Amino acid sequence: MPYDPSAFPPFAVTVDLVVLTVRRHALCALAVRRGEPPYQGRWALPGGFVRADEDIAAAAARELAEETGLLAHDPSLPAPPNAAHLEQLATYGDPDRDPRMRVVSVAHLALAPDLPAPRPGGDAHSVRWAPVEVLLDGNGAYRQDAASPPLAFDHARILADGVERARSKIEYSSLATAFCPQEFTVGELRRVYEAVWGVALDPRNFHRKVTGTPGFLVPTGGTTTRQGGRPAQLFRAGGATLLNPPMLRPEA
Amino acid sequence: MPYDPSAFPPFAVTVDLVVLTVRRHALCALAVRRGEPPYQGRWALPGGFVRADEDIAAAAARELAEETGLLAHDPSLPAPPNAAHLEQLATYGDPDRDPRMRVVSVAHLALAPDLPAPRPGGDAHSVRWAPVEVLLDGNGAYRQDAASPPLAFDHARILADGVERARSKIEYSSLATAFCPQEFTVGELRRVYEAVWGVALDPRNFHRKVTGTPGFLVPTGGTTTRQGGRPAQLFRAGGATLLNPPMLRPEA
DNA sequence: GTAATAGTGTCTCTAAGACAATATCTG
DNA sequence: CAGATATTGTCTTAGAGACACTATTAC
Structure with a gap:
C-alpha cells in the first residue's frame, strides 16, 4: 500500500x-x-x-x-x-x-x-x-x-x-577553497584547514601536499604580501572536486 | 520571518x-x-x-x-x-x-x-x-x-x-560486515567488497589488511569450509565503526 | 639587523600493491 | 593425485610526518 x-x-x-x-x-x-x-x-x-x-x-x-x-x-x-x-x-x-x-x-x-x-x-x-x-x-x-x-x-x-x-x-574534496576568496595563498588555505579542524598543521608539509595534489590549485601568476613576510603565490581552485590522495586530519 | x-x-x-x-x-x-x-x-x-x-x-x-x-x-x-x-x-x-x-x-x-x-x-x-x-x-x-x-x-x-x-x-567504515551473516570468513567479506565495488581484489593483501586493522574483525575461534578449500577462520564484526587506515577502492 | 611568512630538501617509517610459497580441505 | 581456498611472507615503492635550511618581504 x-x-x-x-x-x-x-x-x-x-x-x-x-x-x-x-x-x-x-x-x-x-x-x-x-x-x-x-x-x-x-x-x-x-x-x-x-x-x-x-x-x-x-x-x-x-x-x-x-x-x-x-x-x-x-x-x-x-x-x-x-x-x-x-x-x-x-x-x-x-x-x-x-x-x-x-x-x-x-x-x-x-x-x-x-x-x-x-x-x-x-x-x-x-x-x-x-x-x-x-x-x-x-x-x-x-x-x-x-x-x-x-x-x-x-x-x-x-x-x-x-x-x-x-x-x-x-579531507577528501577541494571544498576548503569555498572558504577562501577567488584568489588565495597556500598559507591562507592552511589557516582554513586549521580553523575548521581546530588543529595546527605543519606549513611545510601542507605546502608540499596541496601543491602536489593534481587539480587542487592553479597558480594565477600573481603574488601577495597581505599576510606579511615573503610574497606568496596566488592560486585559484582547480577543477578537481575529489582529492587523491586526500588531506589527512591529524589524529587525536 | x-x-x-x-x-x-x-x-x-x-x-x-x-x-x-x-x-x-x-x-x-x-x-x-x-x-x-x-x-x-x-x-x-x-x-x-x-x-x-x-x-x-x-x-x-x-x-x-x-x-x-x-x-x-x-x-x-x-x-x-x-x-x-x-x-x-x-x-x-x-x-x-x-x-x-x-x-x-x-x-x-x-x-x-x-x-x-x-x-x-x-x-x-x-x-x-x-x-x-x-x-x-x-x-x-x-x-x-x-x-x-x-x-x-x-x-x-x-x-x-x-x-x-x-x-x-x-571504504572508511566497517559497514561491509552488515552484508555478512553474524559469523563470516575473510574470503566472504572480500566477496562483499568485490560485489559492491565490482572489482577483483587480491585475496592475500585483503587478508593482511582486514586482519591488521584494529577493531574491524574479532575471531570467534571456529572455522568453516563452506566455501571449499582449506578451512577458514570465522570472525564477528569488531567494535570499530571507522576504519583507520581505510580500505582503498582500486582506481579506475 | 630582527621578525615574519614562503618555499625546498632530506630523512624515516608506515603501508599499499605485486606476487612467491605454503597449508588444508574436497573429490 | 588435482583443484580449490586460506594464510604467511617478502620485495618495492608511494607518501605522511618530522624538521633543517634558504628566500623575500616589513620594520
Whole structure:
C-alpha cells in the first residue's frame, strides 16, 4: 500500500541553513535571533518554509540569498564572485521538534568566504556570525543564561551535524577553497584547514601536499604580501572536486 | 520571518528505502511492483507515508520490517540475528516528482545480509531482489520495454545515490560486515567488497589488511569450509565503526 | 639587523600493491 | 593425485610526518 493520495497526514516542510565561514581564525556559523515565541530571543539557524511549487534546493538557495546575498553555484562551473557552496545536509522530523505543529526540516550546509560587507538588508543586531564552538558549547555571550540551551529547536544538533560534515568533507574534496576568496595563498588555505579542524598543521608539509595534489590549485601568476613576510603565490581552485590522495586530519 | 504557522503549504512526507544485499556475487536491491497508477506495473523502491505522530527514522524502520522482516539496529550495540543497518540517505522533493500531489520523500539506505527465507508475508511475485546494475541500466527482465525507464518516479536517481553511498562508505567504515551473516570468513567479506565495488581484489593483501586493522574483525575461534578449500577462520564484526587506515577502492 | 611568512630538501617509517610459497580441505 | 581456498611472507615503492635550511618581504 505505497500511496493513498486521498488521506495523508499534512506536514509543513522547511529548510534550515548551516552557513559556515572562517573569520579571524575561527569557524563561524550564521545565527539569527528569534523575534517571537517559541524560543523568543534565542539564537537559531536561518531558514523558512518551502513554497508550494518550489524545489527544495531552490528554497535553500533563496533563503541563503535573502540572509547573506550569496549565490549558490554549481560546483562544476567556475565560481562567480559572490558564490557559496550549498548542499543538502540531512532531514530532521522529530514529531516534537516544533511545539506548534509537525514540521519536517531539510537542513542544508553552505560554505562561504569571509564576507567583507556587513550584510545587505535585514537587521544587523538580529543576524550574526558566531564561532561554532560558542554556539555548541553554550559558553559566551550567545548564551541566555547558564541553564538554557544556546540554540532554539534542535538547531544545536543540526549545526553539529553540519560542522562534522564540513570537517570530514574537506579531507577528501577541494571544498576548503569555498572558504577562501577567488584568489588565495597556500598559507591562507592552511589557516582554513586549521580553523575548521581546530588543529595546527605543519606549513611545510601542507605546502608540499596541496601543491602536489593534481587539480587542487592553479597558480594565477600573481603574488601577495597581505599576510606579511615573503610574497606568496596566488592560486585559484582547480577543477578537481575529489582529492587523491586526500588531506589527512591529524589524529587525536 | 521564519515561521507563520497559520498559513503554510501542506506536503505529504514519505520514506523510500534503498535496501541492498549481496546475492550470488552481485549487489542487489529490493524492488516492489506497483499495482496502481501512476507507473502501474513498473518496479519501484519500497516506501510509504510517515504517520502523523511518527518519527521519520521510525517510519523507515517500520517499512523495512514490513517488507523484509529485518530489524533496524543501533550500530553501537551488537547486531541481533535479524538485524540490518539503516541510515538516512537524502531527501527528494522536486515539485513534479509525483504527478498526483506534492510529496517529499526522505530516502533511507538499508544494508542487509543475504536473506535465507524468501520473505515473510506479502506477494512473492511483486517483491524481488534485483541486481542494481539491471535496475539502473534498464537491461534485462526488469525492464518493461526498451523505451521505458526501469524504475518509477525518481527512484533510479535515489537508488543510484544509495549505491554510491554504500560504495564509498565501506571504504572508511566497517559497514561491509552488515552484508555478512553474524559469523563470516575473510574470503566472504572480500566477496562483499568485490560485489559492491565490482572489482577483483587480491585475496592475500585483503587478508593482511582486514586482519591488521584494529577493531574491524574479532575471531570467534571456529572455522568453516563452506566455501571449499582449506578451512577458514570465522570472525564477528569488531567494535570499530571507522576504519583507520581505510580500505582503498582500486582506481579506475 | 630582527621578525615574519614562503618555499625546498632530506630523512624515516608506515603501508599499499605485486606476487612467491605454503597449508588444508574436497573429490 | 588435482583443484580449490586460506594464510604467511617478502620485495618495492608511494607518501605522511618530522624538521633543517634558504628566500623575500616589513620594520
